Amino acid sequence: MLKIYKNGQDKMLVEEAVIRPNSLVMMIAPTAEQINQVTRDYDIPEKFFLDALDQDERPRLERDENSYLIVLNIPLKNPNSQMKNEAPYLTLPLGIIHTENNIFLVSKEPHPILQDLIDGEYGQFQTHMKTKITLLLFKAVAKHYDDHLGFINDEAAKLQQELNESYHNKELFSLINLNKSLVFFSTSLSALVILYRQIMQGKTLKIQDEDRRLLNDILADIEQSADVAEMRRESLSNLMDAYAVIVHNNLNTVLKTLTAIAIVMIIPTMIGSIFSMNVDLPEEHNPISTVIIGSGMMGISIILLLVFYFKKYIKF
Amino acid sequence: MITTNNAHVQLNTITPTVEQMKARTIWINLVSPPQAKISSVLTALSLPRDTLNQPRTSLLKKIGDVLLLKLEIPKRNLPNSAVPYQVTMLTILVKDNKVVTISEGDCPLLMRLEHEYLVRWAEQDITSFVYRILSITTTSFLNATKEVSETIDKFEEKLKSSFSNRSVYQLINHNKSFLYFSRALNRNHQLLKTLEEKSYLKADNEQDLTLSDLIVETAQAESLARVYNSNLSSLMDAYSALIENNLSLSVQYLTIFVTISAIPMAVAGIYGMNTPLPIQDEPYALVALAGLSVFLIVVVLGFFKKKKLI
Secondary structure (H helix, E strand, O other): OEEEEEEOOOOOEEEEOOOOOOOEEEEEOOOHHHHHHHHHHHOOOHHHHHHHOOOOOOOEEEEOOOEEEEEEEEEEEOOOOOOOOOOOEEEEEEEEEEEOOOEEEEEOOOOHHHHHHHOOOOOOOOOOOHHHHHHHHHHHHHHHHHHHHHHHHHHHHHHHHHHOOOOOOHHHHHHHHHHHHHHHHHHHHHHHHHHHHHHHOOOOOOOOHHHHHHHHHHHHHHHHHHHHHHHHHHHHHHHHHHHHHHHHHHHHHHHHHHHHHHHHHHHHHHHHHHHOOOOOOOOOOOHHHHHHHHHHHHHHHHHHHHHHHHOOOOOO | OOOOOOOOOOOOOOOOOHHHHHOOOEEEEEEOOOHHHHHHHHHHOOOOHHHHOOOOOOEEEEEOOEEEEEEEEEEEOOOOOOOOEEEEEEEEEEEOOEEEEEEOOOOHHHHHHHHHHHHOHHHOOHHHHHHHHHHHHHHHHHHHHHHHHHHHHHHHHHHOOOOOOHHHHHHHHHHHHHHHHHHHHHHHHHHHHHHHHHOOOOOOHHHHHHHHHHHHHHHHHHHHHHHHHHHHHHHHHHHHHHHHHHHHHHHHHHHHHHHHHHHHHHHHHHHOOOOOOOOOOOOOHHHHHHHHHHHHHHHHHHHHHHOOOO
């Protein structure tokens, strides 16, 4: 999908049909044909697009003769998170390509950040202000990380509730998957911090003083988020250890109960076996002996059950 | 002129061959060279003999007009070894327009560079080529990190249903690779920063930018390896607990089986007694008792289900 935006008469963004100078071009999951056309017309290396659409691309800056590419990683809810062994949140690379007169935003999948940017959620801008748009995106990304770290926290709290009762590994796996998401965030955030520091040096982007202040704030936010992500990861791993022990204990309690029941069942079997031996047993033809032996079995079993119950081996 | 076959490395630094006249940058690649060969190279570059016997792992030094760089590169171990990757040293000597690389054992990343050198770097100046070697080391670390991380993902999949401690050992061993990587990248990062500060190599603006990009990339690669490493260490406990749990769960199923099979045993035991029992002489006695056993089993199973014991 390719959309072109430009400021109209009353400063509102208008969609255009062709790419003119000073317009913002949004390319979401672009086709090979669209990429070819843009690379030809604007002299952008094709590698920029391939990198921006590569799922594993990390945040970085790359220059070419007349354009440069900034790759950011934005957090995203995983659409297949219901699947087994998938992290609930992922990061998605977003490519920002600056050319002489245009700015291109390239993304493999649609993301709310892009739509919100166009709707002016993050602030008003003119489509020719490339640095301003880029900084607005930086700010939006920082905010999104902050939000998503909050979501992860909520999910961890929800899982804690479920874990109290559980003795299966399922919930522990959910925690491990959540931890995966935090690792994605952690690696992306630490890479973003390094990238922003590089941009602060101003070798690539022309940064005015006002922009520098904004970038400084954003850098502080991202650093904070990176710290938070690291801390969450630490606490989540402690939580996992604690719960591993709890789950294990729950399971052992179950095993104890089952073993206690098995022991109670052995009693009638044992007495029955003794009286079925083919040797002379006292009073074995007397019908009353059946009743006596039967009540003996019942009695001993019930006594054992009571003993186990008071020993807290069995709960009714 | 490139020679990878260490049987005959020609090092005619005094009488240049026709080939060398054409190239702007000359690359001499020594792979596991014998001591004599190293000595002859050092003599040719008029360096003291003990130049390479440095105790420190990573190193950047200027000796006379020769720049000596020692950095670490990832080295893949044999396919069946416990730790998939280690790090090994790569020594780079730079003098005028000559680059000498000395590596212990085969070095795939330099092999990949050979073709590139022929088509491109031989014509470029020396700084570009040295930066290219540095950049390819960082890239190879990144690729190795990715590869190890994919292998670990596969192990994690297996761990879900594993009883053996082998899987945990595999994780621990793979984690060692991340540790080596993060340390090596940290040292390389420091080395690159020093290279930038002291500007030992003549570089134009473009090349300065290349180096600063490279420093950023190395810093990012280091933090990636570090995060993976610390994460896996903290997951290790969770995984050992999982394995323990898997074992206990199987014990649970076995116990349930024993408990259930005790029911027909008890019925058979009681009716095996030599005392007179009700309905023991009826023709349908066996069917009735079997039916009673099945009924009891179903009741007990239902009770376990309700009590969440299964």
